[in-house]
Amino acid sequence: MTDLPMFPLGSVLFPHMPLPLRVFEERYLVMLSRILSDEPSEFGVVLIERGQEVGGGEQRFTVGTVAQIQQLDATEDFVVLVAQGERRIEILEWLEEDPHPAARVRAIPELVWSDDLMPLRVRAEEAVRRTLRLASESGDQLWSPDVEISDEPAAAAWQLAAIAPVGELDQIALLRSTTMKGLLEALIELMESAGESFIPPWPEEG
Structure with a gap:
């Protein structure tokens, strides 16, 4: 303390x-x-x-x-x-x-990185960048879909959480993560939910 x-x-x-x-x-x-x-x-x-x-x-x-x-x-x-x-x-x-x-x-204890999490980290990055691209089509975004992130995997995971287009309560939930796997999985789930809100509705038949 x-x-x-x-x-x-x-x-x-x-x-x-x-x-x-x-x-x-x-x-x-x-x-x-x-x-x-x-x-x-x-x-x-x-x-x-x-x-x-x-x-x-x-x-x-x-x-x-x-x-x-x-x-x-x-x-x-x-x-x-x-x-x-x-x-x-x-x-x-x-x-x-x-x-x-x-x-x-x-x-709060540091989240431990393991190399077997790399496929999950790649999925998280793809999900965040895809959602940023969708979000950029509907308005201004703080972060570009092409923003650079760290080559160090643990740092990159936190940076992905930071640039993800989610609300502050979701950000707090991410910040409270107790495992690196949990952080990445929560990030992917949030991006799947957020991405749905950026999909335009089907046109109605006239």
């Missing part, structure tokens, strides 16, 4: 994914000033369950990801940074805000 400064957001951060942030709230500027002397400089990210990002008072999920600061640039009014999702954490207890959120957390 450890105490960690926290940054509740309206989006889910997965391991091995970038997190660009524009920080302007005073409490989070204080947080940055406190952690930048540490190496590495890290904070936790959790999804807001109810409420808003600005001002506090929101309710938060109990699973999140440690973000490690990679780049930072400051202006007079705000700080722009890019962090990288590292490892998953479970929030055990929210601590008193002083002035930024903080929590007592413990690490």
Whole structure:
């Protein structure tokens, strides 16, 4: 267990994914000033369950990801940074805000990769890219169907979960996965369900 400064957001951060942030709230500027002397400089990210990002008072999920600061640039009014999702954490207890959120957390065990999962990982990638192509035909998508992912299999599995066009509750369910096989199977199942929603209806006979 450890105490960690926290940054509740309206989006889910997965391991091995970038997190660009524009920080302007005073409490989070204080947080940055406190952690930048540490190496590495890290904070936790959790999804807001109810409420808003600005001002506090929101309710938060109990699973999140440690973000490690990679780049930072400051202006007079705000700080722009890019962090990288590292490892998953479970929030055990929210601590008193002083002035930024903080929590007592413990690490969630890493998912173990096995080479016999490679066919499943390939199926998951094909399913995600196929669904992204279908989604791109019906509107703007954050991720291109051709986006590059890591050559490292475990990292690639998390990146596929991150770029999959699903809602935040499904993303939280993926983030809670207890096995690599379970993550990939859940991802394929979600893509099969999501793909159906992008299929245009049959034309009615006139």
